Amino acid sequence: MGRIVLEQVSKSFGDTEVIPPLDLAIEDGEFAVFVGPSGCGKSTLLRLIAGLEDTSGGRILIDGEDATAVPPAKRGLAMVFQSYALYPHMTVRKNIAFPMRMAGIDRAEQDRRIEKAAAALNLTDYLHRRPGQLSGGQRQRVAIGRAIVREPAAFLFDEPLSNLDAALRVGMRLEISELHKRLDTTMIYVTHDQVEAMTMADKIVVLRAGVIEQVGSPLELYKTPRNTFVAGFIGSPKMNLIEGPEAQRHGAHTIGIRPEHIAVSAEGGPWSGVVGVSEHLGSDTFFHIHDTGLGDMITVRADGEVGFRHGDRVSLTPRMDVLHKFDANGLRIA
Amino acid sequence: MARAVTTRRKTINTALAWAIGLLIFFPILWTILTSFKTEGQAIADPPIFFFFDWTLENYAIVQERSNYMRFLWNSVIIAIGSTLLGVAIAIPAAWSMAFVPSKRTKDILLWMLSTKMLPAVGVLYPIYLIFIELGLLDSRAGLVIVLMLINLPIIVWMLYTYFKEIPGEILEAARMDGASLRSEILYVLTPMAIPGIASTVLLNVILAWNEAFWTLNLTAVNAAPLTAFIASYSSPEGLFYAKLSAASTMAIAPILILGWFSQKQLVRGLTFGAVK
Amino acid sequence: MATQHSRSAARAMMAPAVVLLLGWMLIPLGMTLYFSFKKYLPLRGGDLGWVGFENYERFVSSSAFWPSVQATLIIVGGVLAITVTLGILFALLLDQPMWGQGVVRILVIAPFFVMPTVSALVWKNMFMDPNNGLFAHLWRFFGADPVVWLTEAPLFSIVLIVSWQWLPFATLILLTAIQSLDGEQLEAAEMDGAPTIKRFWYIILPHLSRAITIVILIQTIFLLSIFAEIFVTTGGAFGTKTLTYLIYQRVLESQNVGLGSAGGVYAIILANIVAIFLMRIVGKNLDA
Numbered sequence: 074m075g076r077i078v079l080e081q082v083s084k085s086f087g088d089t090e091v092i093p094p095l096d097l098a099i100e101d102g103e104f105a106v107f108v109g110p111s112g113c114g115k116s117t118l119l120r121l122i123a124g125l126e127d128t129s130g131g132r133i134l135i136d137g138e139d140a141t142a143v144p145p146a147k148r149g150l151a152m153v154f155q156s157y158a159l160y161p162h163m164t165v166r167k168n169i170a171f172p173m174r175m176a177g178i179d180r181a182e183q184d185r186r187i188e189k190a191a192a193a194l195n196l197t198d199y200l201h202r203r204p205g206q207l208s209g210g211q212r213q214r215v216a217i218g219r220a221i222v223r224e225p226a227a228f229l230f231d232e233p234l235s236n237l238d239a240a241l242r243v244g245m246r247l248e249i250s251e252l253h254k255r256l257d258t259t260m261i262y263v264t265h266d267q268v269e270a271m272t273m274a275d276k277i278v279v280l281r282a283g284v285i286e287q288v289g290s291p292l293e294l295y296k297t298p299r300n301t302f303v304a305g306f307i308g309s310p311k312m313n314l315i316e317g318p319e320a321q322r323h324g325a326h327t328i329g330i331r332p333e334h335i336a337v338s339a340e341g342g343p344w345s346g347v348v349g350v351s352e353h354l355g356s357d358t359f360f361h362i363h364d365t366g367l368g369d370m371i372t373v374r375a376d377g378e379v380g381f382r383h384g385d386r387v388s389l390t391p392r393m394d395v396l397h398k399f400d401a402n403g404l405r406i407a
Numbered sequence: 408m409a410r411a412v413t414t415r416r417k418t419i420n421t422a423l424a425w426a427i428g429l430l431i432f433f434p435i436l437w438t439i440l441t442s443f444k445t446e447g448q449a450i451a452d453p454p455i456f457f458f459f460d461w462t463l464e465n466y467a468i469v470q471e472r473s474n475y476m477r478f479l480w481n482s483v484i485i486a487i488g489s490t491l492l493g494v495a496i497a498i499p500a501a502w503s504m505a506f507v508p509s510k511r512t513k514d515i516l517l518w519m520l521s522t523k524m525l526p527a528v529g530v531l532y533p534i535y536l537i538f539i540e541l542g543l544l545d546s547r548a549g550l551v552i553v554l555m556l557i558n559l560p561i562i563v564w565m566l567y568t569y570f571k572e573i574p575g576e577i578l579e580a581a582r583m584d585g586a587s588l589r590s591e592i593l594y595v596l597t598p599m600a601i602p603g604i605a606s607t608v609l610l611n612v613i614l615a616w617n618e619a620f621w622t623l624n625l626t627a628v629n630a631a632p633l634t635a636f637i638a639s640y641s642s643p644e645g646l647f648y649a650k651l652s653a654a655s656t657m658a659i660a661p662i663l664i665l666g667w668f669s670q671k672q673l674v675r676g677l678t679f680g681a682v683k
Numbered sequence: 684m685a686t687q688h689s690r691s692a693a694r695a696m697m698a699p700a701v702v703l704l705l706g707w708m709l710i711p712l713g714m715t716l717y718f719s720f721k722k723y724l725p726l727r728g729g730d731l732g733w734v735g736f737e738n739y740e741r742f743v744s745s746s747a748f749w750p751s752v753q754a755t756l757i758i759v760g761g762v763l764a765i766t767v768t769l770g771i772l773f774a775l776l777l778d779q780p781m782w783g784q785g786v787v788r789i790l791v792i793a794p795f796f797v798m799p800t801v802s803a804l805v806w807k808n809m810f811m812d813p814n815n816g817l818f819a820h821l822w823r824f825f826g827a828d829p830v831v832w833l834t835e836a837p838l839f840s841i842v843l844i845v846s847w848q849w850l851p852f853a854t855l856i857l858l859t860a861i862q863s864l865d866g867e868q869l870e871a872a873e874m875d876g877a878p879t880i881k882r883f884w885y886i887i888l889p890h891l892s893r894a895i896t897i898v899i900l901i902q903t904i905f906l907l908s909i910f911a912e913i914f915v916t917t918g919g920a921f922g923t924k925t926l927t928y929l930i931y932q933r934v935l936e937s938q939n940v941g942l943g944s945a946g947g948v949y950a951i952i953l954a955n956i957v958a959i960f961l962m963r964i965v966g967k968n969l970d971a
Contacts, residue, residue, distance in 0.1 A: 125579050127686045144688050146585045158580035162598040171594075172584035219584065229583075421781040427773060428790035431850065435793055437817070438805050450815035453824065496703065499696030507693035515701065517962050522708045524958035526908045528927045529947035530711035532718065532934045537710070556707045563700055588692050617798040619911035624935070637800040638915055648809055655801045666796035667789050 075136065075227035075259030076101045077122060082131035084117055084283075091117055092283035094131055099227075099261060099276070101136075104253050107263045108270040109280035109306070115263045116231055118280070122261065123229050124148050135226060146175070151220035152229040155236060157212045159204040165191075165215050166200040172223045183222075190218040193252075210241045217252070227259035234269065246272060267307050271295070279303050301403040304329045310359055310374070312397070315367045325398035325406055332359060332374040334392040337381070342390035346371060348381045362387065435659070442466070442652035449648035465653035473636065475657065482632035482658075484547050485622070486615040489554035490562075490608050496555075497562040498604075502592055504563075505570035506578060516567065523560040527620045538625060545627045553625065554615045561614070562607055569603025570596070609669040616662045633658040712951070718944035726938045738945035742933075751929040754838060754922060759906045761842035762849060763899055769846075770853030770898065771891065775883075777854070778861045788858075795851040799911035806844045807833065807916045837921040844912055849905075853898045860894035861887065893964065900961035907954055926950060 077099045084092040092114045099105045107115040120126045122133060124145035133141045140148050151172070159168050166187060173183045191197045194214040204212055213233060220228055234242045250273050253260050264270055270277050271291045279286040279294065287299040298304035304312045312329045320328045336342070337360060346365035351358055355377050362371045373389060381387055398406040440456065441449050448459045469475055504512045534553065543549030573596065581595040597604070619634045626635055637658055640651050719738050722731040742748060777788060794802065810816050811832035819829035832840045864887065872882050908927050917923045919932060930950060934943030
């Protein structure tokens with residue numbers, strides 16, 4: 074079981090309020106991702122849930138019980154840190170055994186769980202090694218193993234993949250997702266990478282400056298961003314946000330259109346511009362179009378085969394049915 | 408910045424450095440050599456450097472006459488006892504300052520440092536009086552306490568600088584893993600800081616071993632360590648250079664060896680981390 | 684990383700060290716202050732009542748006071764001058780490429796580990812003794828009359844002994860500081876055409892200034908209270924009575940505790956003036 078509810082939780086460091094009072098519920102078995110730019114308070118929020126920081130106000134409920142004043146050791150949560158935080162003086166086996174040793178679980182049961190976790194995480198051959206002798210990915214697995222064996226009410230991940238190289242990161246992302254499917258335990262995952270958020274989450278919590286901007290499933294966030302911040306943050310490349318006369322023509326202060334929702338052609342569209350940088354990914358090509366008269370540069374996604382060159386004049390056709398409209402405060406209209 | 412240095416220059420450097428090194432080391436070398444001579448050879452003019460009849464006689468005589476073992480034992484107990492007691496008190500304090508810093512941490516550290524600056528002679532009589540009152544005069548326990556107190560600031564400081572190098576996340580991980588504060592310090596912090604703790608112990612054993620104000624003024628017979636034993640040689644009769652040398656060699660040899668292992672930590676410890 | 688829990692635990696765990704040091708500082712200090720305002724002669728009547736600032740006046744007006752200040756200044760100043768100058772030179776030399784650097788380092792550092800009573804006795808007898816000391820042999824070899832070091836040049840002799848003990852400390856710290864100097868800076872200066880002397884004067888010396896200050900401050904604090912070296916060699920005779928030794932004699936030898944305590948208060952004030960400068964430097968380093 075692991076239903077985590079935050080009621081009017083706030084946090085200040087001295088006089089600076091980093092998290093104004095907020096409410097949030099994470100259901101049992103859910104994979105929730107806190108995402109936002111650095112300094113948005115997502116890690117602080119996770120540490121409040123972990124109990125590594127005191128709340129300045131509000132209550133934290135774990136499975137209906139008030140855990141606000143409970144020390145981290147007694148909350149029944151497991152955490153995987155950005156630096157993995159393995160105990161360098163212990164072997165992998167002892168690292169994994171440590172939480173069970175602290176809980177006073179008997180040796181036979183410890184061994185059983187270690188073997189099981191090691192098998193699941195491909196660590197069986199490394200149990201006698203020390204963290205210093207492992208690769209980044211293996212260390213990450215040990216950290217996860219150490220979290221699993223406690224059978225916690227929920228797992229907390231604090232940017233666990235940011236120290237890994239790109240290729241490994243994709244693999245670990247899949248492994249963590251699979252782990253979640255298998256264990257069916259609540260997971261809260263903090264990242265600044267919206268791709269991780271989109272690919273892993275059941276529920277994404279977008280944070281900015283300690284405030285929750287939107288909570289929803291990846292597709293909800295993609296399709297109906299509540300404001301310009303979420304619109305710009307979710308999706309890659311970023312949504313084009315256009316202000317000025319063109320926006321007013323659609324009855325909005327700002328309009329947003331994703332790169333994949335603009336067709337590019339030699340002529341015939343309502344907008345036009347000059348091709349600047351083209352990024353060829355093979356499957357797709359991203360064009361950065363200048364001199365459109367719409368304000369900033371416009372990013373457009375086209376098929377990998379499309380072959381406009383630097384300096385070509387092109388015509389752009391946005392799909393009106395997926396046009397996002399925002400008011401002067403940046404909030405979504407309708 | 409690897410750069411070829413001419414062999415000529417390197418040779419000159421080497422010769423000069425070795426000459427100076429040997430000159431500085433000479434008094435110690437001379438003491439060690441003299442300890443193996445007979446008293447007659449010890450004062451021979453011109454002095455004899457290596458070609459004398461090596462003898463262990465002086466060591467035997469010093470042992471026999473002066474109960475050397477008792478002084479040695481006192482030195483060992485006082486140096487090691489005061490250091491271990493200090494470390495036991497300092498580990499929790501250094502943990503607090505390194506991992507739960509507050510606005511006052513810096514002030515407390517500096518204040519601790521300032522107590523180290525207190526001139527011993529300024530408080531000699533009060534300590535003397537307190538020792539008489541508590542029956543600690545000329546007791547090993549008394550010296551253990553005093554030397555622990557005068558070295559405590561250095562111990563706290565050194566441990567603090569070593570603890571600062573341990574990432575806080577690892578201690579947080581222990582906390583998340585269900586460790587109590589005691590387990591966190593005992594099973595995670597202390598084993599990780601073993602090299603730092605060892606250096607701290609080493610340097611402070613050396614400092615306590617060589618301390619020569621309190622050990623001279625607060626002891627008489629029972630608790631007198633090697634510093635006092637050597638001082639008792641200051642007004643001897645007859646030929647005694649070889650015996651003085653033997654006694655001196657025995658007093659400095661153990662600590663000289665320990666000291667050579669701890670040169671690096673010496674800088675850190677004695678400058679309170681201000682020179683790295 | 685701090686919760687209410689860990690903060691209160693931190694306070695509790697800091698308490699023993701803080702309380703012990705506070706007691707170690709305040710109780711003797713308070714007693715010294717108390718005695719300094721009393722006429723207190725343990726062997727001649729004990730506590731003879733309050734005397735105000737009389738002890739303070741008597742301590743500075745006694746005939747032994749100014750000579751002791753002079754002796755203290757000569758010893759501290761002499762040792763500082765010798766150890767810092769030679770320390771810089773040795774550190775520069777040891778930083779150069781050579782064979783057997785590690786062994787030389789060990790040779791140079793060794794005197795620091797010799798207990799003060801041993802070094803004082805070895806120097807006094809085996810080197811400075813006018814009959815059998817090595818210096819006497821050396822003087823005679825050149826046909827000169829041996830010097831009776833500890834009576835004819837007592838302060839110089841003590842400065843020599845103490846410098847020998849502290850030179851390793853200065854050398855080691857300055858060497859550590861030199862080694863932290865960025866090699867590229869020196870190479871840049873060399874490219875700019877600065878000759879060796881100028882590179883030393885404009886780059887190395889400024890880089891060392893902080894380490895030199897620290898060496899001076901720490902040594903000053905320790906040198907102000909040297910005791911065993913004087914106790915063993917001259918026993919305070921022949922003008923080698925430093926402030927520390929004078930206070931020691933007042934308290935333990937002549938058992939005039941009031942007078943000695945007043946002297947102790949002066950010593951504490953003096954040490955604190957030096958300590959304040961040291962703590963400023965160390966404190967700045969803490970922020971970094």
